[in-house]
Amino acid sequence: MSTTVNDVFLRAMALCDCLDENGQVINADHTAIFAARAPMLCDAAQRGLLYYAAYYKTTTFVFTAEGAGTLPIPDDYVATVRLLCDGVDATGFGSPVRIVGRNFVKDRGYAGTVTFHYQAFPAEVTALSSLFSYPDGVILATLPYYLASVFLEDEDPSLSKYYADAYEKARLAIKTASFQSEFYEIGDAVGTECGSCGAN
Numbered sequence: 262m263s264t265t266v267n268d269v270f271l272r273a274m275a276l277c278d279c280l281d282e283n284g285q286v287i288n289a290d291h292t293a294i295f296a297a298r299a300p301m302l303c304d305a306a307q308r309g310l311l312y313y314a315a316y317y318k319t320t321t322f323v324f325t326a327e328g329a330g331t332l333p334i335p336d337d338y339v340a341t342v343r344l345l346c347d348g349v350d351a352t353g354f355g356s357p358v359r360i361v362g363r364n365f366v367k368d369r370g371y372a373g374t375v376t377f378h379y380q381a382f383p384a385e386v387t388a389l390s391s392l393f394s395y396p397d398g399v400i401l402a403t404l405p406y407y408l409a410s411v412f413l414e415d416e417d418p419s420l421s422k423y424y425a426d427a428y429e430k431a432r433l434a435i436k437t438a439s440f441q442s443e444f445y446e447i448g449d450a451v452g453t454e455c456g457s458c459g460a461n
Contacts, residue, residue, distance in 0.1 A: 264397045267389040270299040272401065273408035276424060295412050296389065304386045306407040306428075307393060307400070311382070313436040314399045317342060318381040322365075324358065326372040331364045337381040338363075345376040403431045 274280050274295070279287050286292050320335055341360065344352045351358060357371040365375065383394035393400045406428035413421040 264393050264400045265389065266300050266303045266386050266391050266393075269303055269400060269404045269408060270296060270389060272405035273299075273412065276405060276409035277412050295408075298411075299408060300387050300389060300391060302408055302411055303391075303393075303404055306404050307383050307386065307395060309407075310395060310399065310403065310432065310435075311339070313432040314395060315380050316383050316394050317378060319376065319378045321374060321376045323374050324367045324372055326370055330369070331361075331366050334360060334363055334365060334377075335379070335381065337384075339380040339382055341377075341379055343378040345378075346371075347373040348376075351375075399435055402435065403428055406431060 271280075271284075271286065274286050274292065277295075279289075279292050279295070281287055286296070318335070318337070322332060324332070341352065343350065344356060344358065346357055357368040357373075358365055358375050360366070365377075381394075385391075386393060406424045410421045410424035410428060413424065
């Protein structure tokens with residue numbers, strides 16, 4: 262993932278007709294305000310993608326027989342995809358390691374390596390230089406429309422609504438594509454690139 266907030270901002274400025282003949286953002290008070298608002302708006306918008314384009318991560322940790330019986334789950338945890346104990350699927354009942362509240366809890370005496378594949382919250386973006394967690398295609402197909410719709414709310418409500426509708430249609434298209442592919446690919450996603458989301 263290599264798309265920055267600034268990449269999204271520039272595309273939104275093109276939709277708002279705020280670029281000059283050289284492709285640079287017009288130097289004006291309103292575009293400066295837009296730039297200042299872009300990181301916050303992009304962060305809100307990417308969180309709005311959470312249930313349309315799942316973002317997956319994998320973490321591995323080791324339990325020892327004598328060690329603590331609990332370990333905290335990742336702070337960005339949303340939902341479990343797959344849990345492996347020593348390479349064996351342990352997602353269901355009977356697993357020596359399970360999730361209780363915000364912790365992994367192991368059976369007494371269990372020792373081994375646990376690989377946890379999960380849906381995660383995207384990392385926060387706070388500046389124009391911030392990188393998104395989602396794949397480039399997901400971000401560039403959606404967020405420029407969202408920014409443009411917000412920036413034009415007062416100046417051109419009709420065009421603002423058009424871009425808001427485009428953003429929603431793009432989110433729904435991504436969700437449909439993800440739904441059709443994730444059940445075929447998620448089983449092999451642990452420790453590899455997830456084909457439906459591009460995450461590792």
